[in-house]
Amino acid sequence: MKVFRKLLLVGAVGALFAACSKDLETADPTGPVEPGNGEIVSNTLGLAVSGMKSPVTELGSMETRSVIDEAVTLSFPEEPEVTRATGDTSATDAEKAVKNLWILQFGDEGKLVYKTMRKDVTASSLDVPLIGCDNSTVYAVANVGETKFDSAEVDKYALTTFEALSFDTTTEVDTTNGLPMIGSWTGQTKDPSASDKPKIELKRMVAKISFTCKKEVPMGHSFSLKSVQLCSVSPTTSYKAPVAGTIAPVSTANFFDYAKQSSAVLDKAYSWYVPENLRGTVSEITLPTDKGESKAPAHSTFIEVIGSYNDGSNPATDITFRIFPGANKTNDFNIARNYKYTITATVKGNNPTDLRVVVATDLCKNPFDESEEFANCYMVSKAGQTYKFDALHLANNATVAANAPKSVKVLWETNGAQKIIKSVELKNGWVYFTTAGESGDPITEGNAVIAVYDTTTPGNEQNVLWSWHIWSTQCNPAEDASWYQGNYKFMKYNLGADCTSAEGTVGRFGLYYQWGRKDPFIGVNPTAGISFGNQTSFAANTAPTYGGGTWTTAAVSSSVGTIDYAKKHPMTFITATASPYDWISGTRNDDLWGTGWSATGSTGGYNGNKGKKSCYDPCPPGYRVPPQDAWSNLSTTSGVFNWNSTTLGRKGTGTAQNFYPAAGYRNCNNGGGLCNVGSRGYCWSSSPYSSGGTFAGSLGFYSSGVYPQNSSYRAHGFSVRCVQNF
Template sequence: MKKIILLLLLIAGASVSCRRSGGPQGDGAGLTVFRLNPGTIGLKQTKAVSVQEDALADVAVLQFDASGRFVKYIYKGGTVTDNELVLDLVSGAEQTVVFVANVADDAPFKGFGGTLGECRALTRSVADEAALTAGGRLPMYGEYRGTIDGGQTRAAVVMRRAAAKIELSYWVDIPDAADKQVSFTLRSIRLRNVPQVMSYADPAEIYPAVSAAFGDYPEVPVAVQPTPEAKGSQVWYVPENKRGTGTAELASQKTAAALSPGGEKATYVEMTGDYTQDGKTAEVVYRLYLGADPVKDYNVVRNTIYRIEAAIKGINLVDLRITPIHLVDVEEPGVDDEPTQDASFGVASPANCFMVVPGSSVTFDPRIQGNGGAGAQPIAPKSMGVLWQEGDGVNPLIRNVAFAPSQATVYASSKIARGGNAVVAAYSGENCTGDILWSWHIWVTDYRPDGTKDYGLGENSYASVDGGQVHTYGTKFMAAVKAVTPTRNRVIMDRNLGAAKAYYIPPQANDSEAPLAFGLAYQWGRKDPFPQWDGVSTTSPVPVPIYGTDGKVRLVENATDGFRKIPGPVTLNDVIKTPLTFYYSVADPSDWLTPQNNTLWGNGTGKSIYDPCPAGWRVAPNDIWQDFKDDVFPYYIQGDLREDGLETESAKTNGRLYRISVSGSGIGAWFPATGFYFGGNGNILQGELVDVGNKGAYWTSTASTYYVLYMWYDMNKIYLSGETYRSNSRPVRCIQE
């Protein structure tokens, strides 16, 4: 089944980034225009009783000052025309305006005079689904933070539904049922452990408490037996139920017992039926626990659709697919000329890289380091902004960074259709001051592979995905991935991390787009990228231009805020604070880090908090490249197959193509000759781009005693498992976790 992971407007906080000032402080009242943006669920309505999922009406508005004290209450009854509200608010800086839509003009908002914190703690009793969807609408919540300057302020507010939608598709498909003389009759389905209380604002990490009221939705009889050709379906709306992460390793182990504490309150779908074998019938009950994945996650969060595909295969087997769909319909505050698009894969899970479709957005928790794995420490940023970005020098690649303490949303422009790369940073101080606490790579691309999907590919195969392909290589590749995950064939991306394009045949001479396949460069073990060679000159190579927050001011190399190259080694804490600084080595063993650490990228066994790949992907381990022999991995010089090239023939279109036939039919994976940043000891070229248009190399996550293993090649030879300095900077190609 195709797994879709799209993100819907999870930010309910400030709509201002570090580049946006608070504006003048007013001292009087004035009219302020707010555009309320609920996004759009955009899926076919399957509920018998229509619920207007995108509707905005009956809005309670509460204003608070900089200290969180209550200032004003306004109620706008009826439908919100064109999603815009014109409000007479009190002017002032650092104001917070709370919007609660689809609620009555009564308690707890009318007459409220508490603090902002007390407002965010308000709840609503929802005895059943009808109470949650009263009036055919879903309650929504959003906040604006910033200056209110009467007649001057015009802002957008992202509204999030304070409920989740569950779409269940189910069928019975028992293999060889007739031969085995078995059958299964599904009698009913039911949703259990549904909270009967709802928080208007985003609640705590675990919510509601186990002591709160929970109930079950009514049993739904199954009148017609579902088959693969005629599947059954059911839709529910539920309050969110955040229960945390369990300890199961397999989907069959995801039970209440695998989550402690709170497993007894986790929401699940119950399917009841009769299993018959050899003339004997027994009742069978399947419990399918909800969450972001079928194994560990037990969280049902607001503003999310959980698409469940359940195929009953036998008495102890349900082939289960759970897809959290967070749909998007984004506009940057104050910007009306950008089209809206859907969001990217992988954004629901923490990572150091997020893939975002041009014109869309990604929302994540900025308090989490990397993928939140072993060694991750909590951080508490006070601001966020763009550190650097690629672009055209006219339009910013990143339109805005909206930040709240527990959520950040990064908006990508649609005006740079090819996409590009950026790094956003979280700071210890307000307005992007103080130390950088962590940073994230934003890969703006229409390439959308699914890191969680089993593509079912054999050797030397590919599958088409949105914007490109995913690949497998030969026998040794398969052996390497099965050594880690014996039950599944992992796939690898068709391009370098950060690349705007993939080639499946060699680029021809003077192909102007060849540098789009270069991607980014990484020092081994670091999570943050550096800009790659621009592909223009092979004798005096320079990286692609990068820009500051506004996308117009070019950052000068070795300037305070530009791409810096200075001697190391340094500590991990140092590189976290300086993601755009390349540290070259001045002594053996030519590492940027002291003390050395072999596990920064997992050392071939898993993903670490410093892994630069998106969620569901990791840096490829050693042995992945072992199928790349001369006969299937030839060198091309400006489109011509040649293994006798000279350094003077270096060019941006040079590189090697992995293919399974001389004609290039079947799988084709292009590996450009990007060169690399030299970071080793005792060389006058420290920090410089070298061997561009001639040599190429790819990191593995595997370390040796002092160095690391990598695959490299030039015009005449291939080294499939060499050793090199960790301080060099090379491309990465990501494989599924």
């Protein structure tokens, strides 16, 4: 078909500039014009830039709780509508700008038939031709870049491809070049005299959240604001607006946080442009105080407010609020495109019954009786949850140091940077940390170590005061079936294992410990598999970790082989290549894990001493390293502990259902390299094998044998299977 090139007047001044009465102006084309096959017909395409209104409504009939119960009250100040109108002082330049305007026309067959781009649209009309079609869809896209659709080929680029596009909000939202906008129109473009003339209303592909914090605390109380942060932001948004009522998938990954506004001040407005995040409504919420983290849908966007609160009777403590924007202050968690959410939060108190107050879960509790118990390992089971532990007290109530810790950092973690621990800080002698992920999602299985330092600049191992292992796991020892061996109740998994992994996979191995040391060492790389057989060294297959620490080895010596050195170097595996093959230099220390030696009750070579949990025990609250007689009834002939050649480990029958993987060990005589992975398994007991001797007691097994009273060099790195305190 012959192409007739005619220019189309794109006008409608009242549409492009709402509330503007300027005379019509004509702008010359300034961008590429690429028509496809078809007759170019003069039509009048109207453009409008939609107002950015507030969706927030007051639900007065639902707000029945007295203000005295609210730790924070929310109000939604009225603001002028953000439009493209001249003289609209409420809109920023970014909100008003229309730059790099792409016109994309899709024809009868759903393929691109025409495209053009205009820069810096400030005039009231544009001359843009359209191809005459019976059924045409025309999109206008602004502020996404002047080369965004250069590669879209006429007669090839499909409408379905365009409408499936997503916009990367982690890198592409550049407010200096205007906010991304989009609009569309569908109809016929053959007859320009028809009443249904092309008209497009541009809407911003993002929302605006503005937040101000105020205070009205009771007399004698005080509150000071420390930081404000917008959290759980969607990494993408679709070009095509979602269908009304759509709820974004809960499984969407990689939500991220905007930079924290530190040193925040009261009465100042903080603003963010964010992609829409449609999380839906929760009908069971009827009170503002219940619109908190525990009831919010996963991945809901929220504003985190951190401050210091003093009620006049106790020392000031940090308090955290999480405010969830939405169309109301009770049950709506939707952030919709082209809307503005203007929120003023007034701090009234520190009432923890208000679910918008984030209460850090105290980890220093025995899970079986809720009594206070300090440990070197803490188990966490909720994603996006804030936890705390006492950094001044250790297991058996020993103190960490004469001087209080000055700083804290994540020394290492698995899976990736901030994949286990999202953030950590030290406050009033307590370590506060937030797990990665979104509240309500399953927690990521993995491990991390957090260290505190005696200096305000953490990093130098010589300044480490103490360190703690954080086991991020869905395992719940109090509920999971556990194996009773005599009088002992074992955990179902090795310390540090991935409880979601199948038997016969690396995830079940857990971590490795030198006898008497509290800090774990990383194991086999999960991507390496475990069918290694009886190899000698797999140091190169250790799993990667992330954080500020570096894994090293050091040969035992009078300066290296000390408890103080081990404490300050939690990532250093201390090797020993000669008798007595201990990481401790000099005299053996039998009591590092609290059992010591006692000949009383010792039968068949077992140390009969039960001891007590020590300050170096690596197990979490409620658990300890088992004494030497814990596996006394295991054998290869009784049929209660059978080898499985497929899963490469042993598993009990009847009441002894726990699986023990052949995780091998880290060899102190071979640079800490991994040995016997997939062919043998070892678990430490808390007991020395003899008084002051070379060996410590352990469980050892392989395909043809079980050794419940095994003896092993103390500098080796073995698995640990904790037992409930007794």
